[in-house]
Amino acid sequence: MQAHKDAVQLLKEAGLRVTPQREAILTFLLEYDGHATVDDIYSSLQSRFPSMSVSTVYNTVKQLSQVGLVKEIGVGDGASRFDMNVEPHHHLICVRCGALYDFYLEEPIRLSVPPEAQGFEIEDYHVEVRGVCPKCKEQKPS
Known part of the structure; x- marks a missing residue:
């Protein structure tokens, strides 16, 4: 309610x-x-x-x-x-089951912009880390 x-x-x-x-x-x-x-x-x-x-x-x-x-x-x-979490955060993504987990980095982080993008004004960023979650790691691949 x-x-x-x-x-x-x-x-x-x-x-x-x-x-x-x-x-x-x-x-x-x-x-x-x-x-x-x-x-x-x-x-x-x-x-x-x-x-x-x-x-x-x-x-x-x-x-x-x-x-x-x-x-x-x-x-x-x-x-x-x-x-619903609109605070700055990032995501871990399981490549097997698709589960998504929030994680946080200490702010501010330093981003290296490639030379060909110098002058690019960064408005936002999102770090996405892909791997196998603990639950899927325990299961044998089919």
């Missing part, structure tokens, strides 16, 4: 109209433990909102991202994931 109240408040503070679909999507993300895809959100809410389309979910999370309520993460597997 608290996540529902938080979602309504966050939408209002962001200047977005509170609709049942937006509220449900944001509540889902507040309660989700991890980095949800549009399909995760749609699958979870489809029975409550049978007329809601995947594009409604996509447009809503994009809008939530634009106002800074969620962070969109593109991890190279084609499906963006959405994270």
Whole structure:
């Protein structure tokens, strides 16, 4: 129930109209433990909102991202994931199961810009580390 109240408040503070679909999507993300895809959100809410389309979910999370309520993460597997943790952080990605884990670096870090990119103004950065998670490491490859 608290996540529902938080979602309504966050939408209002962001200047977005509170609709049942937006509220449900944001509540889902507040309660989700991890980095949800549009399909995760749609699958979870489809029975409550049978007329809601995947594009409604996509447009809503994009809008939530634009106002800074969620962070969109593109991890190279084609499906963006959405994270309620909007603080600066980075990700460990398991190449076997696709699990995504947050990690933090001491700030600020020094980035070396290649000579051909001198003068490039860096606005943001994201470190992505790929490997095999402990759970997958324990399993024998099939």
